[in-house]
Amino acid sequence: MRKIGVIGLGYVGLVTGTCFADLGNRVYGIDINTDKITKLQKGKAPLFEPGLEEMVERNMQRGRLFFTTSYEEGLKDVDFIFIAVDTPSGQEGEADLRAVRQAAGGVAELMSHPFTIVNKSTVPIGTGDWVAETVSANLRPEVEFSVVSNPEFLREGSAIHDFLNPDRIVLGSTDRRAAERVAELYTPLGRPVMITDLRTAEMIKYASNAFLATRISFINEIAAICEKLGADVKQVAAGMGLDHRIGPDYLDAGLGWGGSCFPKDVRALAHMAAIHGAHPQLLRAVMDINQDQRRRVVRTLREILGTLHGKNIGLLGLAYKPNTDDLREAPALEIVHLLTNEGAKVVAYDPVAMDNARNAITEVEYKNDPYEVARGSDGLLVITEWNEFKHLDMGRIQKSMRQAVLIDGRNIYDPDAMRQLGFIYRGIGRGYGETNSVAEELIAAKSPATVSDSES
Numbered sequence: 412m413r414k415i416g417v418i419g420l421g422y423v424g425l426v427t428g429t430c431f432a433d434l435g436n437r438v439y440g441i442d443i444n445t446d447k448i449t450k451l452q453k454g455k456a457p458l459f460e461p462g463l464e465e466m467v468e469r470n471m472q473r474g475r476l477f478f479t480t481s482y483e484e485g486l487k488d489v490d491f492i493f494i495a496v497d498t499p500s501g502q503e504g505e506a507d508l509r510a511v512r513q514a515a516g517g518v519a520e521l522m523s524h525p526f527t528i529v530n531k532s533t534v535p536i537g538t539g540d541w542v543a544e545t546v547s548a549n550l551r552p553e554v555e556f557s558v559v560s561n562p563e564f565l566r567e568g569s570a571i572h573d574f575l576n577p578d579r580i581v582l583g584s585t586d587r588r589a590a591e592r593v594a595e596l597y598t599p600l601g602r603p604v605m606i607t608d609l610r611t612a613e614m615i616k617y618a619s620n621a622f623l624a625t626r627i628s629f630i631n632e633i634a635a636i637c638e639k640l641g642a643d644v645k646q647v648a649a650g651m652g653l654d655h656r657i658g659p660d661y662l663d664a665g666l667g668w669g670g671s672c673f674p675k676d677v678r679a680l681a682h683m684a685a686i687h688g689a690h691p692q693l694l695r696a697v698m699d700i701n702q703d704q705r706r707r708v709v710r711t712l713r714e715i716l717g718t719l720h721g722k723n724i725g726l727l728g729l730a731y732k733p734n735t736d737d738l739r740e741a742p743a744l745e746i747v748h749l750l751t752n753e754g755a756k757v758v759a760y761d762p763v764a765m766d767n768a769r770n771a772i773t774e775v776e777y778k779n780d781p782y783e784v785a786r787g788s789d790g791l792l793v794i795t796e797w798n799e800f801k802h803l804d805m806g807r808i809q810k811s812m813r814q815a816v817l818i819d820g821r822n823i824y825d826p827d828a829m830r831q832l833g834f835i836y837r838g839i840g841r842g843y844g845e846t847n848s849v850a851e852e853l854i855a856a857k858s859p860a861t862v863s864d865s866e867s
């Protein structure tokens with residue numbers, strides 16, 4: 412059993428600390444947010460992550476997991492200190508390291524026994540050296556310490572699974588023994604451990620996220636070409652994925668990537684490259700394509716309806732992906748802005764993210780279910796591929812809409828089935844995007860208001 416301190420209780424820090432407690436260690440979670448700590452001390456998880464609240468409660472009851480706002484209380488006898496504070500994007504896309512600096516300085520002022528600082532936060536290449544300098548500058552000279560980079564590869568919504576079933580553990584340090592001590596914490600997981608230097612470990616994190624983002628922008632570019640040439644990108648991706656060199660994952664065309672990591676990490680890597688004289692032309696294109704995805708669906712809707720002014724547009728989903736309540740850099744944020752800018756009235760529903768959305772998105776009317784969102788609307792956009800949207804009564808939806816226009820931003824529906832039901836359907840890359848005559852399709856859609864208009 413080891414004694415571990417975790418500073419920063421976002422989904423990375425909280426999942427890391429709770430899982431280490433579940434592996435039998437004694438863990439002290441520290442965060443400056445008193446509301447978060449108060450909630451955690453009652454055994455309540457301050458964020459939506461499947462399975463987390465139960466694991467927090469169980470380990471607190473077993474006396475293995477404690478939460479405090481005090482560095483003094485949290486770090487008094489720990490051997491390892493994990494820094495898992497957020498590193499948001501600055502003005503130019505650079506990573507903002509103020510929270511890391513505060514954590515490293517706070518640790519240094521306190522520690523009086525040997526310890527290992529483990530950097531879990533995604534930090535620019537070279538930060539490990541900087542953390543070592545920051546700690547050295549503030550630490551009592553007789554106290555020994557080491558710095559280890561241990562990047563995380565946790566996906567929101569499956570973070571506990573990803574922590575307990577990692578493809579690999581990456582550790583970087585100038586002190587191999589320190590890295591081996593951190594590796595011992597992960598021994599119960601029985602997964603490959605890679606020990607390298609600090610900068611290489613930090614680069615593995617950025618390069619991995621940037622590559623996954625690149626795959627997504629790649630398939631989104633292929634989707635745009637499919638719409639011009641009449642191919643179905645879902646089947647293209649399936650055929651590509653059977654090649655063992657490509658694999659099936661991260662080839663879902665749609666509204667692109669959001670969240671607290673891909674956008675921030677791709678921007679930060681491109682920024683690091685640019686300021687060090689390496690021209691990040693591919694990364695810039697990857698970001699541009701991603702940005703276009705949000706605009707593309709609004710343009711499609713405008714082309715079909717003729718105008719968005721005065722139109723009722725329904726959004727199914729708001730979170731940046733399913734199984735999370737996180738709206739950070741979610742496509743919904745830009746899409747709502749674009750729609751309301753053109754005078755549309757936006758109505759939305761999300762199974763989990765609505766509380767967060769009410770604070771982040773004020774120009775939307777919220778409904779309690781997808782059918783209420785669709786009723787009387789001129790267009791329905793699938794923004795997040797929640798499972799509950801995959802089994803809706805689409806015939807009922809079609810009849811309830813003023814104009815049966817369905818823009819499937821995550822390709823969860825079958826185009827032919829939707830057209831059979833009378834929708835004007837557009838997916839992302841699902842065969843020809845345009846049709847010869849939208850008017851014919853509108854009439855064919857047999858949507859009540861439209862047909863009566865054309866008969867009058």
Ligand code: UDX
Pocket residue numbers: 563564565566567568620623627660661662663664665666667668669670671672673731732
């Ligand atoms: C990501 C990385 O996967 C994880 O390793 C890292 O630690 C944190 O960032 P996360 O942001 O939680 O995890 O979500 P992920 O499931 O990877 O999806 C990222 C984004 O890509 C989401 O917006 C998702 O909607 C989008 N996506 C994913 C696609 O558009 N297409 C795909 O095929 C897969």
